[in-house]
Amino acid sequence: MLPLxxxxxxxxxxxxxxxxxxxxxxxxxxxxAIRASIQLAINENxxxxxxxxxxxxxxxxxxxxxxxAITFAEVxxxxxxxxxxxxxxxxxxxxxxxxxxxxxxxxxxxIPIQDCVRGSNVDNLELLFCGPIPPNPSELLGSRKxxxxxxxxxxxxxxxxxxxxxxxxxxxxLILANICDGVLMAVRSGKNSVENIEFARDMFLxxxxxxxxxxxxxxxxxxxxxxKKNK
Numbered sequence: 628m629l630p631l632x633x634x635x636x637x638x639x640x641x642x643x644x645x646x647x648x649x650x651x652x653x654x655x656x657x658x659x660a661i662r663a664s665i666q667l668a669i670n671e672n673x674x675x676x677x678x679x680x681x682x683x684x685x686x687x688x689x690x691x692x693x694x695x696a697i698t699f700a701e702v703x704x705x706x707x708x709x710x711x712x713x714x715x716x717x718x719x720x721x722x723x724x725x726x727x728x729x730x731x732x733x734x735x736x737x738i739p740i741q742d743c744v745r746g747s748n749v750d751n752l753e754l755l756f757c758g759p760i761p762p763n764p765s766e767l768l769g770s771r772k773x774x775x776x777x778x779x780x781x782x783x784x785x786x787x788x789x790x791x792x793x794x795x796x797x798x799x800x801l802i803l804a805n806i807c808d809g810v811l812m813a814v815r816s817g818k819n820s821v822e823n824i825e826f827a828r829d830m831f832l833x834x835x836x837x838x839x840x841x842x843x844x845x846x847x848x849x850x851x852x853x854x855k856k857n858k
Contacts, residue, residue, distance in 0.1 A: 674809040680800040682827035688813035700752035713764035716757030729758025804834040
């Protein structure tokens with residue numbers, strides 16, 4: 628179980644990044660544990676592109692996507708974190724940057740991707756923000772251009788992680804899952820019903836991507852009571 632801070636504002640996303648936490652932070656260790664737990668499946672299934680999705684909005688998928696990207700970069704992987712949420716982009720907020728150019732710029736204006744990728748303060752981690760919000764998000768994500776882009780990214784990066792909209796709102800994440808290698812589901816404790824979580828999971832089990840599992844966040848850990856010994 629992974630405890631995360633609740634998102635109170637777009638700007639507060641930056642405070643949830645591992646790069647802003649102490650090296651011995653329990654949350655940092657949790658993210659490294661998540662990376663380690665899915666690493667075998669990633670190796671066995673040759674996963675280079677991963678979609679992070681959730682059943683509902685505000686389940687922490689952006690924070691999970693950003694922090695997982697950092698943990699892969701910290702172990703020497705060359706990583707690209709992509710904001711594929713054309714509905715409500717937020718990766719640029721997390722990294723305290725502007726959203727002037729990005730994925731939509733590459734797909735719509737045919738600008739070379741090397742002109743749109745941005746560096747970060749984390750070694751081995753690069754960022755591709757959403758860019759100007761397009762009028763046809765689903766069509767862009769399911770386009771031949773997107774397929775070719777993903778193929779080219781796999782030749783240059785060890786891992787490409789996509790942050791996507793909630794599946795309850797639009798089909799964007801499902802579309803992207805069919806041209807990516809793996810999917811990981813974000814679930815906020817107490818946010819959604821078991822039935823809805825299972826329904827969202829089952830939708831992705833029918834895609835071409837390998838289902839890596841679920842990350843439970845915002846779970847409150849109960850403190851164990853320490854019994855006092857009688858002298």
